[in-house]
Amino acid sequence: MPAFSFLSSWKASLLTRRRYFFLLGSLTTLVLGSISGILLLRPFSKDSPNQEEDEKRRKNRLKKFCVDIPKVELHSHLNGSIRNATLKDLLSDLSVPIPPTLQNPDSEESTRTLSECFEIFPLIHLAVSTTSSLRRVVQETLIDFESDNVIYLELRTTPRTLDEGKVGKREYVDIVLSEMKKWVEDKDTKLIPRLIISIDRSKGVKEARENMGIASSLFKMGHDYVVGVDLGGNPTKGSFKEFKGLLEQVRTEGMKVTVHAGEVDDLEEVNDIVAFRPDRLGHFLCVDGGVWEKMEREGGDIPIEVCPTSNVMTLGLKGLGEHPILERLVKEGYPVSINTDDKGVFNTKQSLELYKVAETLGLNEYTVSGLVWGAVDLVFEGNRRTRARVARDVMKGIKSRLDKIEAGG
Numbered sequence: 467m468p469a470f471s472f473l474s475s476w477k478a479s480l481l482t483r484r485r486y487f488f489l490l491g492s493l494t495t496l497v498l499g500s501i502s503g504i505l506l507l508r509p510f511s512k513d514s515p516n517q518e519e520d521e522k523r524r525k526n527r528l529k530k531f532c533v534d535i536p537k538v539e540l541h542s543h544l545n546g547s548i549r550n551a552t553l554k555d556l557l558s559d560l561s562v563p564i565p566p567t568l569q570n571p572d573s574e575e576s577t578r579t580l581s582e583c584f585e586i587f588p589l590i591h592l593a594v595s596t597t598s599s600l601r602r603v604v605q606e607t608l609i610d611f612e613s614d615n616v617i618y619l620e621l622r623t624t625p626r627t628l629d630e631g632k633v634g635k636r637e638y639v640d641i642v643l644s645e646m647k648k649w650v651e652d653k654d655t656k657l658i659p660r661l662i663i664s665i666d667r668s669k670g671v672k673e674a675r676e677n678m679g680i681a682s683s684l685f686k687m688g689h690d691y692v693v694g695v696d697l698g699g700n701p702t703k704g705s706f707k708e709f710k711g712l713l714e715q716v717r718t719e720g721m722k723v724t725v726h727a728g729e730v731d732d733l734e735e736v737n738d739i740v741a742f743r744p745d746r747l748g749h750f751l752c753v754d755g756g757v758w759e760k761m762e763r764e765g766g767d768i769p770i771e772v773c774p775t776s777n778v779m780t781l782g783l784k785g786l787g788e789h790p791i792l793e794r795l796v797k798e799g800y801p802v803s804i805n806t807d808d809k810g811v812f813n814t815k816q817s818l819e820l821y822k823v824a825e826t827l828g829l830n831e832y833t834v835s836g837l838v839w840g841a842v843d844l845v846f847e848g849n850r851r852t853r854a855r856v857a858r859d860v861m862k863g864i865k866s867r868l869d870k871i872e873a874g875g
């Protein structure tokens with residue numbers, strides 16, 4: 467074999483060997499790289515589904531806890547609580563076309579601005595304009611709250627005439643009360659229903675006087691179910707000042723008073739309401755530092771009825787995280803109750819409102835319990851024994867659910 471051919475064959479074999487080593491090296495790098503990559507990534511790829519699972523489990527447990535525990539609901543409008551199916555049913559019975567805002571109320575994305583809400587209420591009133599439809603709405607509302615484990619419910623409503631004027635306002639209230647009474651007598655139920663009689667501020671002082679007259683006469687008769695009065699209705703209509711005297715009057719008779727405040731930007735009115743010092747405030751959204759200072763100076767905290775979904779929708783917020791006062795109230799331990807407002811209109815329920823608050827503020831089962839327990843103290847119920855019963859049942863229910871969680875259930 468000639469020298470050069472040996473050389474060339476050696477070079478060739480060197481080349482082959484280099485290629486071989488290069489290939490081997492590359493392969494080793496690839497294999498080791500892959501192994502170390504797998505090892506490095508393993509904790510993430512293994513833990514990430516677990517983390518997701520844990521998070522899902524935590525959320526489900528919290529959601530179930532919010533459903534299971536006994537609760538109190540203090541701000542709920544009767545006609546706004548109508549089931550969407552019932553509303554559609556009643557409207558179709560009357561051959562009234564269903565408007566687009568009602569087409570898909572069950573959608574998660576459904577939103578309702580303040581003005582849209584106040585367009586829906588006349589439609590609901592049109593649908594619920596007979597004795598039988600009113601009875602149906604009361605019954606279904608009690609069923610819905612009971613199935614969500616609400617054990618004490620203050621339902622509020624504005625007296626109206628029914629059956630084309632044949633049934634008067636006082637009879638309207640009597641129908642609501644008789645349905646509540648029947649509920650308690652007929653059923654082995656834990657739900658205690660109570661009534662707050664409302665003034666709709668858009669309807670003027672004359673109507674308001676009639677409503678307060680009905681409330682006052684029932685209260686003087688010692689009716690157990692009538693626990694207070696409310697000023698509500700479209701906040702862009704009328705003013706608190708017009709109704710202040712009437713509210714003052716029923717208050718001196720011993721009735722509890724709650725007032726919708728600060729749903730729209732009107733600081734002068736909010737200051738007037740705070741100066742009046744109702745027993746509770748509804749919503750209380752558009753307020754400034756001066757209002758809080760005034761409240762502090764003139765007697766301290768007035769309990770607030772928060773209605774999370776309603777507040778988000780009527781203020782046009784992106785989410786509950788943008789709620790103007792919720793976080794501060796809850797974190798500072800301010801006296802608050804969490805409510806539905808209009809469970810039909812806002813497509814919600816008490817447990818869901820509670821869960822949304824918990825998720826937004828990072829509360830767990832213990833802090834949620836504190837929130838629910840705190841609301842028990844704010845009920846308008848005048849009978850001490852009934853109040854004690856509600857407190858005992860809420861505490862018992864919370865304790866048994868927390869015990870279960872601690873036992874790993």
Ligand SMILES: CNc1ncnc2c1ncn2[C@@H]1O[C@H](COP(=O)(O)O)[C@@H](O)[C@H]1O
Binds near residue numbers: 545622624726780
């Ligand atoms: C959105 N936030 C709110 N702010 C103010 N008032 C409200 C309300 N939601 C409901 N109502 C009041 O409750 C009535 C419906 O129930 P009732 O017929 O009384 O049972 C509405 O017409 C309005 O006056």
